[in-house]
Amino acid sequence: MATGSGAAAAAADAEEKESGSRMITLTSNEGKAFVVTEASARQSATIRSMVDDGGCVDKGFPLPNVDSKTLARVIQYCDEHGNKEAHTVDERAALAKFDKDFIAELDADKAFLYDVTMAANYLHIQGLFALTTQCIADTIKGKTPEEIRTAFGIEYDLTAQDEEEIKEEDTHA
Amino acid sequence: MAESEEASTPPRPPCKRPRHADHPVLPDDLVVGHILARVPAAAIVRLRAVCRAWRAALTSDHFVRVRRALRTATDDGRPEIVFFAPAAAGGSATAAFYTCKLASDGSGSSAARELVTVGNLPAEDDLVVLTTKPCNGLTLLFQASSSEYYVCNLSTGEHVSLPPYAAAAKPDPYDDGAYVRSSTGLGFGPAAGEHKVVRLYEEEKERGQERCEMYSLVSGGGWRPSAGRVPPGVTRCLEGRSPVFLDGCFYWHMDTARLGAVEASILLGSPPVRVILSLSLATEQFGWIPTPEELAREVSHLAELDGSLCAVVDLRLVAEEYELWTWSGAAAPSSPSASWSRRCRISLTSLERPMRDELGLGLRVLPLCTSPDGKVLLATSRHKVYAYDAGSNRVDTVFSMHHWVDVPVEPALMLNIALHEESVVAVGGGRRRRGDVGRRLKMEVGKSGVVVGKRAGRLDRHPSDPKPEAFQMMKRMIGLAQILFHN
Numbered sequence: 001m002a003t004g005s006g007a008a009a010a011a012a013d014a015e016e017k018e019s020g021s022r023m024i025t026l027t028s029n030e031g032k033a034f035v036v037t038e039a040s041a042r043q044s045a046t047i048r049s050m051v052d053d054g055g056c057v058d059k060g061f062p063l064p065n066v067d068s069k070t071l072a073r074v075i076q077y078c079d080e081h082g083n084k085e086a087h088t089v090d091e092r093a094a095l096a097k098f099d100k101d102f103i104a105e106l107d108a109d110k111a112f113l114y115d116v117t118m119a120a121n122y123l124h125i126q127g128l129f130a131l132t133t134q135c136i137a138d139t140i141k142g143k144t145p146e147e148i149r150t151a152f153g154i155e156y157d158l159t160a161q162d163e164e165e166i167k168e169e170d171t172h173a
Numbered sequence: 174m175a176e177s178e179e180a181s182t183p184p185r186p187p188c189k190r191p192r193h194a195d196h197p198v199l200p201d202d203l204v205v206g207h208i209l210a211r212v213p214a215a216a217i218v219r220l221r222a223v224c225r226a227w228r229a230a231l232t233s234d235h236f237v238r239v240r241r242a243l244r245t246a247t248d249d250g251r252p253e254i255v256f257f258a259p260a261a262a263g264g265s266a267t268a269a270f271y272t273c274k275l276a277s278d279g280s281g282s283s284a285a286r287e288l289v290t291v292g293n294l295p296a297e298d299d300l301v302v303l304t305t306k307p308c309n310g311l312t313l314l315f316q317a318s319s320s321e322y323y324v325c326n327l328s329t330g331e332h333v334s335l336p337p338y339a340a341a342a343k344p345d346p347y348d349d350g351a352y353v354r355s356s357t358g359l360g361f362g363p364a365a366g367e368h369k370v371v372r373l374y375e376e377e378k379e380r381g382q383e384r385c386e387m388y389s390l391v392s393g394g395g396w397r398p399s400a401g402r403v404p405p406g407v408t409r410c411l412e413g414r415s416p417v418f419l420d421g422c423f424y425w426h427m428d429t430a431r432l433g434a435v436e437a438s439i440l441l442g443s444p445p446v447r448v449i450l451s452l453s454l455a456t457e458q459f460g461w462i463p464t465p466e467e468l469a470r471e472v473s474h475l476a477e478l479d480g481s482l483c484a485v486v487d488l489r490l491v492a493e494e495y496e497l498w499t500w501s502g503a504a505a506p507s508s509p510s511a512s513w514s515r516r517c518r519i520s521l522t523s524l525e526r527p528m529r530d531e532l533g534l535g536l537r538v539l540p541l542c543t544s545p546d547g548k549v550l551l552a553t554s555r556h557k558v559y560a561y562d563a564g565s566n567r568v569d570t571v572f573s574m575h576h577w578v579d580v581p582v583e584p585a586l587m588l589n590i591a592l593h594e595e596s597v598v599a600v601g602g603g604r605r606r607r608g609d610v611g612r613r614l615k616m617e618v619g620k621s622g623v624v625v626g627k628r629a630g631r632l633d634r635h636p637s638d639p640k641p642e643a644f645q646m647m648k649r650m651i652g653l654a655q656i657l658f659h660n
Contacts, residue, residue: 114198117199117203118199118203121207129207130247133207133208133211134211136208137208137210137211137212140208140209140212140216140220141212141213141216142216144219145219145220145222145223148220148223149223149224152198152199152204154224154227156224157224157225158222158224158225158228159225162228166221166222
């Protein structure tokens with residue numbers, strides 16, 4: 001949210017407080033409606049900018065790229081981060097614990113993890129996107145090229161020349 | 174999702190990569206720009222062997238920029254240093270490089286991590302890191318005993334050794350010390366996108382022949398003479414240190430310690446105005462940086478401080494102080510308004526002991542950078558980093574190598590502490606030339622997360638450090654000499 005001055009920011013804050021109880025409807029690509037608090041929905045930069053631009057809050061937001069299962073999980077994250085305070089050390093620790101458990105559960109189902117990552121990217125939910133991409137990066141870090149090809153469904157297409165260069169580059173040899 | 178602007182406009186992969194059907198997939202730009210950008214640099218080299226698209230993406234400048242932007246967005250801003258010592262295991266022929274984040278209040282440098290070990294590189298007393306911070310991700314190493322230069326990425330372990338070069342003359346043919354009339358530096362030209370090494374020296378075989386040679390890491394082709402002619406006599410004023418490289422130019426300080434007064438005035442002017450020599454990486458032409466006379470007489474050596482050329486003025490023996498001067502002209506060397514200004518004055522007399530004695534000892538001080546809370550971090554040849562707070566003229570020790578490793582003897586030419594910045598920059602632009610010459614280093618990239626144990630109760634001082642009393646004695650003698658000669 002781009003606010004030019006302190007006054008504008010204060011006004012926006014006041015507005016946010018005022019509208020804190022406002023509910024917003026998000027609709028999955030299967031037509032299922034999810035009603036969430038505005039604070040929760042504002043975790044998504046995409047929805048936030050639509051709301052701030054005076055978009056049709058009452059009609060709700062259709063999300064043609066997100067299925068119900070994924071949206072439910074994304075909302076679980078947004079509810080936690082949007083509706084809870086993170087001012088004290090304890091509150092921040094509670095959120096960190098939530099994130100840890102949340103990602104551990106997602107990590108067990110890679111296809112679902114990728115779906116949530118795509119949704120977080122589409123909805124511009126920065127915290128969730130950082131969480132899922134870091135999780136995938138941590139998985140990649142310890143894998144051999146062959147394991148990565150399997151995990152990501154990538155076909156081997158390196159030429160003989162590439163292979164020779166790679167052999168040269170291999171500093172561990 | 175944009176932590177950075179570049180992330181949203183990746184170059185297209187050169188080939189459409191085939192995929193297995195019915196497999197969960199993520200788009201290429203998301204994988205490269207957001208997931209691979211979070212993988213530690215040490216693992217990136219291995220990932221270049223996954224497929225052609227990844228190979229092209231992971232060696233691109235775009236990827237380097239995306240990663241840097243992501244790091245800047247998530248980094249806490251605390252400076253990170255690299256230091257090296259003979260490895261604890263592996264014998265004296267193994268050098269280990271460690272990295273450590275600094276906090277200027279001294280509380281945060283509690284963990285050091287092994288970056289890389291090099292199985293065939295003795296680090297005892299003749300290994301030198303010639304760059305005080307990575308030059309676009311790469312570091313220049315010099316092994317004096319074997320006369321070999323290496324350009325390395327200390328994060329990934331990639332490296333090349335530079336081709337053989339003509340030997341440089343010693344100041345005195347019978348001198349067997351470390352000093353030769355030669356200075357080598359590493360630079361990076363963003364326009365051409367390549368690293369170049371420059372070497373300014375006097376030939377050993379043909380005394381009096383001063384040469385400047387360049388070596389390009391991408392195009393290779395051996396050492397070739399620079400386009401511009403070397404100003405006469407400059408190699409007589411080299412003190413062995415690397416030039417500072419900043420915004421497309423190399424800078425050398427002309428050291429007159431080994432010259433007679435007459436010779437110095439002929440070479441550098443009288444008053445000595447030609448004391449900072451520059452060489453443009455792009456045009457390969459030499460020039461002189463205008464330096465006021467008072468400053469010109471007192472510069473001890475050059476450094477880089479927060480993107481500015483910095484002159485270290487060492488007045489310890491005469492006035493018990495250090496001064497740091499910065500020059501505003503590095504970004505636009507031809508600007509007429511470029512000027513020198515005194516950045517800070519570290520008065521030793523107002524420091525508390527033992528810091529006063531510690532900083533007053535015969536060590537070389539090199540500013541590294543300014544910490545997020547505004548303190549100037551100073552690395553010293555005694556393997557420590559100090560934080561100087563200009564407001565209170567207070568100096569605190571924020572890092573001591575002695576806490577981590579058995580320190581080597583003070584390096585003859587340079588410090589063994591430098592700034593570090595994790596990077597995936599490919600050495601030689603990712604294009605390895607067939608038949609590259611030179612020794613391969615046995616690089617073993619540290620397992621990320623392996624923390625070096627902090628050692629308790631170690632000597633804070635190296636056995637060869639001079640005692641404060643000896644230094645006081647020297648100062649008294651200089652004072653006495655001054656009185657005698659002035660009367």
